[in-house]
Amino acid sequence: MNLKSLKTVFFKEVLENARDKRTVMSSIVMGALFGPILMVIIMNTTIKMQQDKAEQKLEVPVINQAGAAHLMDFLSAQDVVLQELKGSPEEAIKNKDHDVVLAISDDFAEDFSQGRPAKVMLYHDGSAKGAAKVSVNRLRSLLNAYDRSIGTQRLQLRGISPNLTNVVMIEQHDQATKESRGAMLLTVLPYFLIMGLFMGSMYLAIDTTAGEKERKSLEPLFLNPVKRDTVLAGKLAATVAFGLLTLVLTIVAFKLTLPWYPFEKLGMRFNMGMQVMLIMLLVLAPLALLAGAIQTIIAAFAHSYREAQTYVGLVLIVPMIPSMLLMFMPIKEQLWMMAVPILGQNLVINELMRGDVVGWDAIGLAIAGTLIVGLALAWIAVKLYNREKMLFTD
């Protein structure tokens, strides 16, 4: 491989693509800013909605209020606004008119006076998210409080210590640190970092291969006395360089947007010092090679620029898989997992965010594992262009 020719190809691709404002906009700016900004917006709005619900007066439609006058007084005293319900409670929940509906059973008054469990019905949507859940929980805890206070009074009237019914006392020792609580919310951070890097190199991977084929400049290019491997290596180097640039910008963008995260409101702490940023960069950098190589291979098989865009766009799903797995499945980390590309990066970054000290063996393994796979894919991408079929669109 001729290093001078490789450099010539590299600088030409960088210059040509840097002149394309659309590339710079879409791949670099979008790739780098999309994740950080989206996360700031999502986290802030979720927190705000939950807080609003928690601070607002709880409004509860109640069916058959007359059946439980004492309970109604209790709820009113706790600042609950009682409402009449028009229509059925099922409809009200289904149409999201109300977060929760309380219905008093017809036998409530009689059961209550006889000392039997008196039934109330709580209508809600168990699959609802965020703010609706807050309303349901608030009402449920109010009902529990009422239940306990009446129960305690009844026992005291009969001269029995209410403590007899408290068989077990639970004392919670939550081992979550402020950092780990933050990390829970930030499990998607590695995904956004990885996605930024994939987006950064995507456009070049397509433009330098399928694009060049479609513009019919690949044939004249290969007529120069330079081996095809060298030309492809130069193109791949430019693709990887754009991926790396986007990665650096994404990390910086996260650092710069940190002040806008509602960490304090959540009682969390999240640390992103220079050392953390450098380790992130170090661990993620080999992924740029892997991303560029996969994208180049896929673009090579496309017949047109548009087709390449479709296929390469689908690759953005790949880095999502380990992030999703980790979000829903509490996987116990093991050292070998670090060597799996993308999964390793996810694990290392998650540990960094939890404030744990990440061992150099884990970091080294994450880098080496990805680098080996990346180099193998790069080799395939480069060799692919020795095939005659790859040269022509017709």
Added chain:
Amino acid sequence: MISVENISKSFGEVTAVDNVSLQAPDGKITALLGANGAGKTTSMRMIYALIKPEGGQVLVDGINTHEDPVAARARMGVLPDARGLYKRLTARENIVYFGRLQGMKEAKIKERCEELVDRLGMGAFIDRKTEGFSQGQRVKVAIARALIHDPQNILLDEPTNGLDVMSTRAIRRFLKEQRALGKCILFSSHVMQEVSAVCDEITIIDGGRIVASGTESQLRDKTGSDNLEDAFVSLVGGEKLV
């Protein structure tokens, strides 16, 4: 000097080129004349070592193009069927890029570039981005890019396809100058007037096979025709009803 010996190529069931041989000597313009789909482009691609022939060999100044494609390409300047320029680069940047890939020194590239700008009349647009160039401007840049290293052998695939009269004349004049410098020029075409106007030797290809070769007058005499077009039609087996 290009010498092609018995090259063939098939794509799947279709035989595109069947046992083609031809000679293109130095100081002459040799034409590969054929109708659309006769196998011109595939033959040219094998001659300039982009694709591998299934048999036979191609020698460029004595170098076998498939044993040493890199050395052979350094001795060839090719205007392929595909003229694609980089539209975000200026005409000059397009040309310089190829000069560097040819391994030329920067000073030499600059000097040669000026010479080509002069000879092909590109002064008005050499420092403009090639996006939106006319067909004629594009072909001129593509030719300059292909010949930046001043190669001994010049191969052109339908060089004047789609060009207006002025551009066509400029390119013909340029090729004649190159011939006067002793270069070996091989070009493919389906345009009779063109071949008639500039070529010394003509090889006629039809259905992937060579059907005749010689000078224009030899071909006319052979078929008893008074122009090249009639000679061509009679050599490829008369007018087929399509």
